[in-house]
Amino acid sequence: MDRPAILVARAVFPETLARLAQHFDVDASADDRVLAPAELAERLRGKAGAFTTGSERIDAALLGACPQLRAVANMAVGYNNFDLAACTAHGVLATNTPDVLTETTADFGFALMMAAARRMAESERFLRRGEWRRWSYDMFTGSDVHGATLGLLGMGRIGQAIARRGALGFGMQVIYHNRSRLPVEREAPLGARYVDKATLLREADHLVLVLPYTAASHHAIGAAELAAMKPSATLTNVARGGVVDDAALAAALRERRIAAAALDVFEGEPQVQAALLDVSNVVLTPHIASATVATRRAMAELAATNLIAALGGERPPNLLNPEVLGRAAG
Ligand code: 8YV
Numbered sequence: 001m002d003r004p005a006i007l008v009a010r011a012v013f014p015e016t017l018a019r020l021a022q023h024f025d026v027d028a029s030a031d032d033r034v035l036a037p038a039e040l041a042e043r044l045r046g047k048a049g050a051f052t053t054g055s056e057r058i059d060a061a062l063l064g065a066c067p068q069l070r071a072v073a074n075m076a077v078g079y080n081n082f083d084l085a086a087c088t089a090h091g092v093l094a095t096n097t098p099d100v101l102t103e104t105t106a107d108f109g110f111a112l113m114m115a116a117a118r119r120m121a122e123s124e125r126f127l128r129r130g131e132w133r134r135w136s137y138d139m140f141t142g143s144d145v146h147g148a149t150l151g152l153l154g155m156g157r158i159g160q161a162i163a164r165r166g167a168l169g170f171g172m173q174v175i176y177h178n179r180s181r182l183p184v185e186r187e188a189p190l191g192a193r194y195v196d197k198a199t200l201l202r203e204a205d206h207l208v209l210v211l212p213y214t215a216a217s218h219h220a221i222g223a224a225e226l227a228a229m230k231p232s233a234t235l236t237n238v239a240r241g242g243v244v245d246d247a248a249l250a251a252a253l254r255e256r257r258i259a260a261a262a263l264d265v266f267e268g269e270p271q272v273q274a275a276l277l278d279v280s281n282v283v284l285t286p287h288i289a290s291a292t293v294a295t296r297r298a299m300a301e302l303a304a305t306n307l308i309a310a311l312g313g314e315r316p317p318n319l320l321n322p323e324v325l326g327r328a329a330g
Contacts, residue, residue: 151204154211
């Protein structure tokens with residue numbers, strides 16, 4: 001029987017592996033290592049499909065080395081680890097896992113923003129160090145979230161979910177900048193105002209980044225943008241490392257040119273720049289915005305569904321490059 005062979009590049013829920021094994025010959029990562037590009041190409045040689053996470057880069061070199069590959073299913077909504085044009089050129093179907101993580105990621109983005117505004121991580125470290133001797137009127141005074149201006153750079157599904165929390169739960173004014181403006185019927189219930197990027201930077205009390213990482217969004221927040229923000233403002237990044245110039249941010253935090261930041265994603269993660277580790281007014285988490293048990297299960301199941309459909313000759317629910325199917329049909 002010619003069951004397609006697949007690689008599951010990283011450890012995943014046993015039930016997801018079991019489901020995949022009903023359809024495919026599965027080569028599963030035993031030790032959950034992030035494979036170096038050459039190892040990944042080696043393990044993928046002769047395989048029809050790959051179940052990947054954001055840690056695996058699927059690019060022209062890898063695709064050239066793995067001509068049997070027909071589908072790559074990312075267990076992530078972001079897919080900047082895929083060279084989508086190269087996938088399309090090689091006739092490889094590429095999929096991601098949108099929607100299932102929207103609310104969970106928005107919860108975490110909002111929590112991080114609150115943690116930065118109210119100095120939660122900084123004050124906890126102070127307490128753990130045994131430095132809390134007495135109450136004082138200005139100890140760890142931060143800035144309010146309720147009633148403040150929430151600025152969103154990016155306004156896709158996760159951005160809108162954060163805007164909903166801010167507008168409906170915390171009485172925030174919502175301003176946003178995005179490649180395209182939302183339809184008025186989406187803006188209206190949130191009272192969301194579309195502004196240019198300069199206005200967003202100037203007016204936001206709490207700026208949250210929720211845009212995809214592309215060549216165009218590389219260092220969308222750098223020294224100049226940080227200088228344009230209010231000194232009292234906070235910056236939260238739940239998008240991707242690389243959207244922020246982390247070195248410039250560390251300098252701005254150290255010099256208190258903005259009040260605080262909260263980061264779940266980093267340039268070159270899992271490495272984190274020493275300069276960021278050295279400043280106190282930043283909350284740092286290890287890329288866990290989608291990390292609830294229920295959501296990670298849903299992401300794994302959706303990635304599996306996409307791979308099963310793609311290699312079974314059906315249109316996967318979250319196909320990123322439908323041109324490949326069009327070409328096959330033509
Ligand atoms: C993942 C994410 O945990 O979905 C995304 O884009 O950043 C996270 O939810 C990560 O990419 C692992 O695949």
